[in-house]
Amino acid sequence: MNLFYNPSISELRQLVDSGHKSLDKHHVVVDFDGEVIIDPEMKYKGISLNRFKFHTTISESVKNNTRGLKALFETLLEAYNGNGFEIQRRFNSAA
Numbered sequence: 001m002n003l004f005y006n007p008s009i010s011e012l013r014q015l016v017d018s019g020h021k022s023l024d025k026h027h028v029v030v031d032f033d034g035e036v037i038i039d040p041e042m043k044y045k046g047i048s049l050n051r052f053k054f055h056t057t058i059s060e061s062v063k064n065n066t067r068g069l070k071a072l073f074e075t076l077l078e079a080y081n082g083n084g085f086e087i088q089r090r091f092n093s094a095a
Helices: 009-017 060-064 066-081 084-094
Strands: 025-030 036-038 054-059
Touching: 009 036, 009 060, 009 066, 025 066, 054 060, 054 066, 060 066
Parallel strands: none
Antiparallel strands: 025 036, 025 054
16 A cells, blocks of 8 residues: 555555454554555564654554544554654554
8 A cells, every 4th residue: 555646544454454364463664655564574574663654553453443444544644744753652542
């Protein structure tokens, strides 16, 4: 999913659904070009999450929670366009 090219909640749902079901928590990151990646450490061995513009952790329950998925979507958009640190703290307290 890319936040620069016509992002949608349905694309985010597909991305979140693609996460490994064996994990209780998933890392979601936004790269500087707007690309959103779930569990980048599983795709790119040894990569630091601090390398990305924004990163957060979501639980497996977000997959079935429409409100949580919408909050994640809004958080990712705001992080891509603004200040990710404050947004992450607010999202983590809401999710």
